[in-house]
Amino acid sequence: MTQIHGFPPRGLTYFWFLNDCCDDSLVDQQIEEFSRARIATVCLHPRDGLLLPYGGKDWFDFIRRTTLKLAAKGIEIWLYDEDPYPSGNAGGRLVLDHPEFIARKIVMHQASPDEIKEDGLWFFPAKGKLLFCALLSGEDSELISDKTGNVGMVRRSWRMMKNWDSKWYYPATPLYTSDRAMANTPEYAVKAGKIPAGQQLVAFTVEAVENEKWGYSVDTLNPPATEKFIEYTHEKYRECVGDMFGRQITAIFTDEAKYNGGTPWTPGLFDDFKAAYGYDLRLRLFDLFSSLETPQSIRTRLNYREWCGRRFEKAWLEPVAAWCRKHRLKLIGHMSPEDDPVIQATCLSNLMPLQQHMSLAGLDLIIPAVGDKNHPMLNIGIISAVSSAQQHELPGVMSELLACSGKDFTMEQAYKILNWQTVMGLTTPVIHGIFHSLRAEREFECPPDFSPWSKFGGGLRRLSEELKPFQEMLLGAAQIAPVAILWPIKSFHMQNLPWQAEPGGLREELTGLVLNCLESHVGIHLLDEADFQNGVMENGTLRVGRAAYSHIIVPGSTVWAAKTWDLLVKYSRKKLHVRQYGTRPCYLENVNGVEHLTLHPFKKLTPANIKSELPALMEVSSGESENIRVTGWLKDGRKFYLLCYLGNGTIGAEADSEPLELSGNKITIVMAKQNEAWFSLKQEQCPVKARPRREFAACAGQ
Numbered sequence: 150m151t152q153i154h155g156f157p158p159r160g161l162t163y164f165w166f167l168n169d170c171c172d173d174s175l176v177d178q179q180i181e182e183f184s185r186a187r188i189a190t191v192c193l194h195p196r197d198g199l200l201l202p203y204g205g206k207d208w209f210d211f212i213r214r215t216t217l218k219l220a221a222k223g224i225e226i227w228l229y230d231e232d233p234y235p236s237g238n239a240g241g242r243l244v245l246d247h248p249e250f251i252a253r254k255i256v257m258h259q260a261s262p263d264e265i266k267e268d269g270l271w272f273f274p275a276k277g278k279l280l281f282c283a284l285l286s287g288e289d290s291e292l293i294s295d296k297t298g299n300v301g302m303v304r305r306s307w308r309m310m311k312n313w314d315s316k317w318y319y320p321a322t323p324l325y326t327s328d329r330a331m332a333n334t335p336e337y338a339v340k341a342g343k344i345p346a347g348q349q350l351v352a353f354t355v356e357a358v359e360n361e362k363w364g365y366s367v368d369t370l371n372p373p374a375t376e377k378f379i380e381y382t383h384e385k386y387r388e389c390v391g392d393m394f395g396r397q398i399t400a401i402f403t404d405e406a407k408y409n410g411g412t413p414w415t416p417g418l419f420d421d422f423k424a425a426y427g428y429d430l431r432l433r434l435f436d437l438f439s440s441l442e443t444p445q446s447i448r449t450r451l452n453y454r455e456w457c458g459r460r461f462e463k464a465w466l467e468p469v470a471a472w473c474r475k476h477r478l479k480l481i482g483h484m485s486p487e488d489d490p491v492i493q494a495t496c497l498s499n500l501m502p503l504q505q506h507m508s509l510a511g512l513d514l515i516i517p518a519v520g521d522k523n524h525p526m527l528n529i530g531i532i533s534a535v536s537s538a539q540q541h542e543l544p545g546v547m548s549e550l551l552a553c554s555g556k557d558f559t560m561e562q563a564y565k566i567l568n569w570q571t572v573m574g575l576t577t578p579v580i581h582g583i584f585h586s587l588r589a590e591r592e593f594e595c596p597p598d599f600s601p602w603s604k605f606g607g608g609l610r611r612l613s614e615e616l617k618p619f620q621e622m623l624l625g626a627a628q629i630a631p632v633a634i635l636w637p638i639k640s641f642h643m644q645n646l647p648w649q650a651e652p653g654g655l656r657e658e659l660t661g662l663v664l665n666c667l668e669s670h671v672g673i674h675l676l677d678e679a680d681f682q683n684g685v686m687e688n689g690t691l692r693v694g695r696a697a698y699s700h701i702i703v704p705g706s707t708v709w710a711a712k713t714w715d716l717l718v719k720y721s722r723k724k725l726h727v728r729q730y731g732t733r734p735c736y737l738e739n740v741n742g743v744e745h746l747t748l749h750p751f752k753k754l755t756p757a758n759i760k761s762e763l764p765a766l767m768e769v770s771s772g773e774s775e776n777i778r779v780t781g782w783l784k785d786g787r788k789f790y791l792l793c794y795l796g797n798g799t800i801g802a803e804a805d806s807e808p809l810e811l812s813g814n815k816i817t818i819v820m821a822k823q824n825e826a827w828f829s830l831k832q833e834q835c836p837v838k839a840r841p842r843r844e845f846a847a848c849a850g851q
Contacts, residue, residue: 156399156479157509157545157577158225159620160613162190163599164549164582168198168591171211179585179600180218186601186610190225192402194582195232195240198591203232203240204381209389216390220397227400227481228390230382230469233362235405235485237465239381241363243374250374252358252366253277254410257438260341260350271341273352275302280414281431282339282352289443290435293348300339300352304332353434358410369408369465370415370457376468383472395477400508402579403469403482404549407496408461411647412437415460426452440645447643447708448742454642458498462506470506481547481577483511487530491649491656494641501636501677504537509547509577517554517562519569520667521776521795525660528573528667529675533636535574535628536674540694545576545624552581552595560608565795565813571616572778572791572816576623578616580609619791619816622784627695629781629788630672632763634662635681635713637706639738644707658705658731665756670779671763674698678713689724698725700763702754705731709746711739718750728754728762766790767819769809771802777811779804788821 165179183191193212195203201211212228219226232240244251258273265271284294308331315325337352344350360366368374383401390398422430436449466484473480484503486492493500504510512530520528534546548570551563567578583600584591592598599605640655649656666673674696681701684693691698701717703709714737721727729751736743754762766781767790776795781788794800794811802809804819811817 156225157547157624158190159617160187160189161609161616162192162227162577162579163188164194164229164579165191166194166196166582166584166594167201168196168584168594169200169586169588171199171201171585173214175585176215177218179583180215180222180224182601183219183224184222186606187613188224188601189613190227190399191219191583192227192229192400192579194229194402197233197594198586198588199232204242204385209385212386213389216393216398220393226393226398227402228386228398229402229404230482231404233404235366235407236403236482237369237375237378237406238360238363238367239378243367243378243381244363244365247374247377250368250371250377252368252409253355253414254358255280255412255414255434255437256354256356257434258352258354260344262344265341265344269340269342270303270338271350272303272305272336272338274354275335275337277354277356279337280353280355281434282337283350283432284344285349285351285435287347287349290349290433290439290441290446292432296339296350296352300337302335303338304335306334306336307332351435353431355414358413360409366409368413368415369406370413370418370460372464372468375465379468379472383469383476387476391476398478400479400481401473403480403484405483405485405513406465407485408457408465409496411495413457415464418456421460422452422456425456437645442643444743447736448738450645451639451642451708451738451743454494454498458502461497462503466503466506473508479508480506481508481511481579483513483534483547483549485513487512487533488526489656490529490638490641490659491646494638495647498642499636499638499677501533501537501638501675502679504534504543505541507543507547509545510534510538510541510543511547511549513549513552514566514570515549515552515581517551517558517566519566519795520573520664522664522668525664526656528663529660531570531573531575532663532673533675536630536676536696538574539628539630539674539696540676540680542694545620546574547577547579548575549579549581551599554597556596558597560605560612561814563605563608564612564815567612567616568793568813568816569778569795571619571623572780572793574623574628574780576620619818622789622818623782626782626784628672628674629766629783630674630696631698632666632671632673632700632702633676633681633691633693633696633698634659634666634673634702634704635706635709636675636677637704637709639678639708639710640706640734643736655705655707655732661756662702662704662730665759666763667778668775669760669763670765670767670769670777671759672766672779672781676701678710682710682712682716686720686723686725691720691725700726700728703727703729703734703751706734707732708736708738708743709734711737711744714746721751726762727751730754767804769802769804771800771811777802790819790821792817792819 216226230236260271282296282300310329312326313329358366433449436446470480512534518524538546580599584598680693684691717727733749737746766779779792781790799812802811
């Protein structure tokens with residue numbers, strides 16, 4: 150059996166979509182093709198259309214046979230922890246066996262005057278457990294009267310039955326008919342009377358969270374549910390192929406893990422919340438759904454989102470990561486969403502601190518686009534992952550790529566996307582993916598197919614070889630990013646916006662700031678408040694892990710932790726450059742709640758003065774300066790820069806007066822010292838061209 154060389158792999162890793170009967174002869178034929186194509190790593194991914202019953206004995210027998218075949222060819226193996234995604238439900242089996250682990254969400258019902266019937270009753274759906282019912286003041290949602298104990302059940306939706314059949318109860322007897330009516334649908338109801346002006350009647354229930362894959366989602370905030378998930382998946386794989394862990398099988402991939410429902414509820418929520426924050430969340434549930442900006446409502450939303458994020462971390466992510474470490478496996482994958490802080494605020498609370506539990510910081514890109522001026526949001530995912538890897542000293546970054554790219558996708562697009570993310574700091578690209586079967590609807594499940602026998606096979610093989618030297622350079626390297634943009638996720642917690650389809654608001658301010666910095670060739674990171682607070686100041690520089698910052702930008706925002714603000718003021722007096730961009734914050738959060746912020750001592754940063762206020766990595770000039778990306782890196786005492794072009798075709802440019810040719814089909818390297826290549830490059834991988842003052846190397850796509 151061939152010994153695998155180790156982790157992380159070089160070149161391209163592939164999802165192998167196991168999506169049909171998985172016939173042994175076809176599986177063996179495809180493994181031969183993987184070997185001939187020199188594919189280094191595949192992830193065994195159960196997928197829509199799988200006809201080998203997932204999680205049963207036949208499935209694990211198949212896994213054993215297939216991993217042995219792959220290992221014999223020297224192909225590194227990752228396991229995938231779900232069928233298909235998001236991770237946590239064991240192919241839907243978990244909530245079928247254990248309905249107590251179904252995810253639940255808090256739902257608000259609010260009475261309107263026209264809903265109050267003549268008898269003074271207010272009705273609301275009985276789809277789950279009643280949490281609280283109350284009459285609240287309309288101005289600040291303060292409790293006026295607790296109505297929870299007054300809520301009862303009614304049935305008022307009638308169904309008429311003509312000629313009711315007595316044989317239903319008395320078969321083999323003469324028929325006796327009668328008209329009947331039944332009221333069979335239960336509802337909650339409470340005596341409301343007339344709601345006084347300036348007051349509101351509300352109720353809160355818990356409802357199951359539906360899922361299009363399995364019927365219901367799993368409660369990832371419930372520690373016993375996570376234990377059962379590990380038992381159904383990870384432990385079964387250990388029994389099947391545990392002897393290969395840490396050798397031929399190096400990682401488990403987790404995909405799109407998150408908590409569910411937007412306003413999740415889990416057993417013990419209220420007791421645990423009160424122990425953490427000192428008040429009863431039931432009396433403040435209205436604040437989770439309102440747009441009020443009172444000190445109480447803001448504090449409730451901030452505390453609740455923080456609790457959800459920490460609970461997900463403790464109940465789901467930490468146990469899964471600990472199991473992988475114990476069994477010599479890397480935890481690879483990503484939590485979702487990464488790019489949109491609006492949705493992230495209600496699904497993860499905050500992705501930034503979660504990345505430290507992964508073996509590689511992770512993200513996903515499922516449209517065929519790059520982070521240019523038409524897609525500025527796409528920069529958030531890759532930059533946040535690279536930032537986390539630098540700040541938490543992870544070896545690199547994984548990105549799941551090219552899903553949903555469509556039938557007209559081209560290799561030129563693949564080069565542009567992979568090269569862009571590599572320049573930004575990607576070390577481990579995972580291609581989505583190789584289809585085991587394209588039979589019937591499978592061809593359209595998530596096209597295109599990137600198998601070695603597809604039209605992309607030769608191009609991807611060349612691209613894989615060309616990326617290897619860059620991956621070698623970037624693994625463990627320190628990024629030169631002297632500018633940190635504070636991650637304003639609390640502002641998205643505060644605004645309580647579950648979805649934002651249109652542009653504008655704080656999200657556009659953030660993505661616009663990031664894009665303007667990138668277009669100005671400024672080295673940037675996103676920096677979470679907790680990491681900022683734990684950083685070390687030395688001679689005007691803030692150090693966080695491998696990162697070092699001379700400039701901090703406070704982006705458009707509404708609220709920051711008081712400790713963060715105090716440190717910003719303190720560090721600015723110690724020659725750390727602090728700049729304010731966009732909407733100025735108006736609140737500070739402390740242990741007792743929130744307070745109004747009136748002092749804004751920092752110099753304003755605008756799109757017009759970014760180039761004069763922030764340090765550029767290098768001066769790059771071109772007839773088309775937009776869409777040129779530059780990143781700087783340090784490794785083994787050597788400094789180098791990576792450049793690429795996000796537009797179409799090839800352009801001429803100058804970097805510090807040296808001529809360059811930039812294209813989306815290649816990555817250009819600029820070494821900081823003449824003729825000092827600190828890593829070895831094979832000529833066929835990346836031809837090196839010497840320049841009088843610097844060494845340049847360009848890898849061109851074919």
